Amino acid sequence: MNMKPFRLPDTLARIATALPQTPPAFAFCLALNAMRDRLLTDELRAALEGKNLRLQVKDAGLTLNFTFRRGRFLPSSGATDPDLTIAATAYDFGCLASRSEDSDTLFFARRLVMQGDTDLGLLVKNTLDAADLPAFTMADVAPHRVLQRLATLVLPGRP
């Protein structure tokens, strides 16, 4: 990834941890649902059905609890233990999304944590590795780009 490694300020995590986590989980599910036809194979859809998932962006203080039911990602309460938890920093998630880092490399370096159903985690990892995705850059997750994309999802028809 053509970007210097960064870690979000600790204050952000302290503040974000105290905030409700459902709105970001909702936005995340919205984004996942918009991409799901390109991301999910039949095998992965079947494996994800009914599973509780947790994504932790450690330095952002974000804990996104969500589930996959009847073909859609939905936010969940996180009250039950997740079937699969994946945790990393925002930068490392960006590295994975841009395919500039190998997930095993991050795992060996203890920058990527996976707990729970390892088979499901491996299926997610291998399915994403096999997907023909357009090139992703960190610019794609710049705040104004994310807001623009959310606006087109929530208010279709607007430019």
Added chain:
Amino acid sequence: MHSSPTSVSDESGPQPPSFELVCPAGALPSLRAAVDNGADCVYLGFRDDTNARNFTGLNFDEAAAREGLRYAHARGARVLLAINTYPQAGNWKRWTRAVDKAAEMGFDAIIIADAGLMEYAASVHPDLALHLSVQGSATNYEAINFYHDQFKIRRAVLPRVLALAQVEQVVRNTPVEMEVFGFGGLCIMVEGRCALSGYVTGCSPNMAGACSPASAVRWLQTPQGMESRLNGMLVDRFADGERAGYPTLCKGRYTVRGETYYAIEEPASLNALELLPQLMEMGVRAVKIEGRQRSPAYVAQVTRVWRDAIDACRRQPRAFRPRPEWMQSLDRVSEGQSHTLGAYHRAWK
């Protein structure tokens, strides 16, 4: 006697045309990454237990394999298919179908371990090139020449148990091309014969195509550190910040006579980059990169380093020294705490 196909000369003159870089691909993006970064050959497997990386979601269905072949061949790279597990009486046809499919689809060779399957391939598809898999565990030239005499194998992948002098002895005494491992996960010293994963999980690489299948693996963060368990058995516990490794039984830490340590094998990656001049000089035909289970980023990074190193070594073999940035780049993607020359450097052998 085998005459070396690699005549290495310094500075100028004919470049060795025949030292191949063989890179792994678990999916199409990895295959493209390998080809785009300079692989001469890419090896892959079908999505079933006919290959020794039968992991959930990994490998190629027929459509992906056809596209991979098209992509690689259009760019002058060869594609090898690993059919390197051992069929049983009840599932024999799945393996012969894989061989038939390889011949029909136009793979440049199949990497194969089982002698019965070799007989099938040699008799039904005599034009399909056969490479003896590392899973076949042939460590001496008599065994390799037997496979050559019986099945006309073109190449053998040497197990990672031989010292450099032993590799040279094999090369000198067989007409079969030799491929050696250059980089990646270092398997315990019983290639093709390991029963440890089967003992703990019921699945072995030879029979099920998976060592430590993910369904048996659990990672758990505890106050003492991150635990790695295989079918419930504690294999290792990593302190905060300590580099982790794959959850294989052979690379676990165990308490033996009151001392807790890597009692079987250290979790280190093989890196034979510094041996390139010697490997070329002795007539080794190809160097293999391990890691079909890794992501496209790993394939791209490792392939690029080895391509640059092989090209540099061809230009000036006597002056060849691994560049620090190459070693740094390879160390970053390594399993465990360090890299090693493995058995290659064991002078006592």
